[in-house]
Amino acid sequence: MIYITKKMYKKIEHFSNNFSLLKGVNSFINTNNLVNEYPSEKDVLGSLKAAGEIHKEVRRFLQPYLKPGIKLIEIAELIEFKTEELTNKMSNSKPINKGIGFPVGISINECAAHFHPKPNSTEIIKQDDVIKIDFGVEVNEWIIDSAFTVCFDSKYDKLLEAVKDATYTGINNIGVDVSICEWGAQIQEVMESYEINLGNKIYPIKTIHNLGGHNITQGIIHGGMFLPAVDLKGYMSPNYRFTEGVYAVETFGSTGINNVSEIGDCTLCRLNPLHDQILKSKLTTECNQLLNQIQNKFKTLPFTDRYIEVFNINNYKSHLKTLSDNNLIHSYPPLCVNKGAYTAQYEHTIYISDGKKIVFSQGDDY
Ligand code: CO
Ligand code: CO
Secondary structure (H helix, E strand, O other), rough: OOOOOOOOOHHHHHHHHHHHHHHOOOOOOOOOOOOOEOOOOOOHHHHHHHHHHHHHHHHHHHHHHOOOOOOOOOOOOOHHHHHHHHHHHHOOOOOOOOOEEEEEEEEEEOOEEEOOOOOOOOOOOOOOOOEEEEEEEOOOOOEEEEEEEEEHHHHHHHHHHHHHHHHHHHHHHHOOOHHHHHHHHHHHHHHHEEEEOOEEEEOEEEEEOOOEEOOOOOOOOOOOOOEOOOOOEEOOOOOOOOEEEEEEEEEEEEEEOOOOOOOOOOOOOEEEOOHHHHHHHOOOHHHHHHHHHHHHHHHHOOOHHHHOOOOOOOHHHHHHHHHHHOEEEEEEOOOOOOOOEEEEEEEEEEEEEEEEEEEEEOOOOO
C-alpha cells in the first residue's frame, strides 16, 4: 500500500531439512488454472494473470497452516517456498527473486502494514490476534499485490466484513474516467456504516485515512498514485480520474484512531531506481558492495533483512541505514494505529481499460 505523510536465502533442500513445518507440507497443487509457460516479456496481462494464479494457489496452500502457535518466520517461509515452487513449474521461467514480488507483510492487531519478522524472530501468532497477510508474486517484473485478514475469534467478524465490503466497493466502482476523489468517498461511506462490539463496548469502524491503494508499473510496486479510501474533497481535485492501468485496490479499517504512524524497526526496503550516481562514489566499499548485491538480486523489488543477512556482509544493518539515509534505497517501517486497537485489510490487483476490468487475484477465499 502507499503510506502518505508529510546468505540470498538458503536453498530449498537445506531449508526443508531445517524447517520442521515443511517436512509435512501438503504439496498437492491445483494446477487447473496455473500457467504452464512463462509469458513473453511483452505480454503484460498474461504476466499478471500468471502471477495472480500463483498468488491464489499460494494462499490455498497456506490456509491450513494459519493457526495460533505458528511462527511469523514460518508463514514467510511457507509463502516463499510455494511461490518459488510454482514459479519454477512454468517452462522458461526467469524470476528475479524466485517469483517473490515483495516480502510478506504479517501485521498484527494495531499494526496495519509493513511488519516483517527480523531474521531471528521467534514471534508467534496468538489466538486473539487479527493478522493481515499481504504478499506479492512477480512475473516479468509485473507484481500481483494482494492481501487478506485472518483471525480465530468470531468477535472480529464485523471488522473483517466492513473492510472486505469497502475493498469490493472500490473494485466494483473503479473504471476509466471515474473521479478518484468520489471513488474514495464511496468507500469510506461503506466502511463507516459498520460498527463492532468488543468486550461489550461498541466501536465505530473507521477508514484509515493515510493508507490506500496505488497504481503498479513494471518493476515498481508503488507507481506513485495514491488511491484514497476516504473522502479527500478539498485536498484532491474532483477531476483527478482513473486512466487505463494496473491498480492495487486496498482499504484498511480500524477500531481505534483513523491514521497510522511509523512504529518500530524497519525490515522492508527497496532500491530507489532514480538514485544519485555521484553519491555512490562517496560510499564505503561495504556500502557499495551491499548496494550492488541489492541491485543484482532484487532489481527494484522490495526485500527484507532475512534476504540480506545471507550476503554475509558485516554490519549490513548500519550499511542499509546509510543507504536509506542517502535515499539510495526506500525504507518501509511498520505502520500502526494506537495500541489496543485492531485493524484489517483486503487488497486485490486489477487492470482497467475502456469497458474492461480484470481482478487477477480474486479467488474462492476472497
Ligand atoms: Co498494495
Ligand atoms: Co499489499
